[in-house]
Amino acid sequence: MDTLLKTHIPTLTPYEKIYKNLHQNPGLSLQETLAASVAASRLQSLSGFDVRTEIGGTGLIGILKGEGKGDGRTVLVRADTDALPVEELTGLEYASKKREVDVEDGVKKPVMHACGHDMHVACMLAAATTLHSARKEWSGTLIVLFQPNEERAGGAKAMIADGLYTKHGCPLPDVVLGQHVMPFPAGTVGTKVGSFASAADSFRVTVYGRGGHASQPHRTIDPVIIAAHIVVRLQTVVSREVDPREAAVVTVGSVQAGQTENIIASEALLKINVRTVTPETRERVLAAIKRIVKAECEASGSPKEPLWESTSQFPFTVNDKDTTEHVSKTFEKYFGDKFDPEAHPLGGSEDFPILATEVPHKDGKGKGVPYCYWTFGGVDPGKFEDAKKRGKLQEEVPINHSAYFAPVIQPTMKTGVEALVVGALSFLGR
Incomplete structure (x- = not known):
């Protein structure tokens, strides 16, 4: 050789x-x-x-x-x-x-x-x-x-x-x-x-609110707040729901909502990426993410179900x-x-x-x-x-x-x- x-x-x-x-x-x-x-x-x-x-x-x-x-x-x-x-x-x-x-x-x-x-x-x-x-x-x-x-x-x-x-x-x-x-x-x-x-799963998740004037938040449902709660709560998936002997990563790589500071938007987009190394952990983590997103939308009175779009999947x-x-x-x-x-x-x-x-x-x-x-x-x-x-x-x-x-x-x-x-x-x- x-x-x-x-x-x-x-x-x-x-x-x-x-x-x-x-x-x-x-x-x-x-x-x-x-x-x-x-x-x-x-x-x-x-x-x-x-x-x-x-x-x-x-x-x-x-x-x-x-x-x-x-x-x-x-x-x-x-x-x-x-x-x-x-x-x-x-x-x-x-x-x-x-x-x-x-x-x-x-x-x-x-x-x-x-x-x-x-x-x-x-x-x-x-x-x-x-x-x-x-x-x-x-x-x-x-x-x-x-x-x-x-x-x-x-x-x-x-x-x-x-x-x-x-x-x-x-x-x-x-x-x-x-x-x-x-x-x-x-x-x-x-x-x-x-x-x-690792396997990787990426999603675009759109959460819905009710837009309006920033001076009258009581007449709106703010999707930015929904998105913020989701981002924070997702940090507990790995720390509290995954076996410490396993490896997993949940990343919210992008959050997009609204165009200016004095308008409460009607929707927010989150781009989420998940890395796991075993099928069991993959299934558990993806289920937890969907549960959290759904629950946060319901807690905030979102007018409709979040929209999930798969963008890529690595084996x-x-x-x-x-x-x-x-x-x-x-x-x-x-x-x-x-x-x-x-x-x-x-x-x-x-x-x-x-x-x-x-x-x-x-x-x-x-x-x-x-x-x-x-x-x-x-x-x-x-x-x-x-x-x-x-x-x-x-x-x-x-x-x-x-x-x-x-x-x-x-x-x-x-x-x-x-x-x-x-x-x-x-x-x-x-």
């Missing part, structure tokens, strides 16, 4: 340029045209890659057959491509200053790769190049998949619904692999068997035992003490598992194949250790979705490329 990587991994300077270009020119969910174009162009330049585009929007795949002895297995590796509506504050020379109209709501917004998907794309392209160069040394089928709209939990579903494994002829994988850059020391890699990322990410143990043994051998086989689960959520759980079985009976998801670090190791020693990790190390999040390019990219290549080769015949 070491020899293969040393022999075939390309110089990463061109991929650093790709990364900077994507970082400076991000695309919101459903608008990832540059990332898709760059990925397709690069894969098409590699002889032997069968590239298929416009799958579920801007999604695409590249299929490459190994030329080694034996049949080998079929391995799918995935990178996500979308950015976030965040105004970048990193101060980098290649920082995004882009603003674009979000197709979801028609509002012009600042755009930033605040979750590292630009790094994912660059790493995947360099890994694809490496495996292409080494194709005589492995057998089987490699599928590199670039997925749009991960941030809103729609991309994997859209690719499946558009016929990824049927109409678009993607070979049915035996295993699905993926990774994510995180605010850990660059050069490190981690995964674990079992639960590795649980549960790494397959055998697959993850196999990856862990390979990573431990390659990365040594830089690999953690008992890494902390992600606080965030992923739609990555859908690409595995929706794979039709080759015998036509049922669906689903095993998968493994891992993380790799993106923070300058020296700065990380210094902040850790001073107890300043939370204050000084930006997390994903922060306006200050930007992975140090190296050794982050090198590690991400190596992890993808090593992970894929561990399943491809040699």
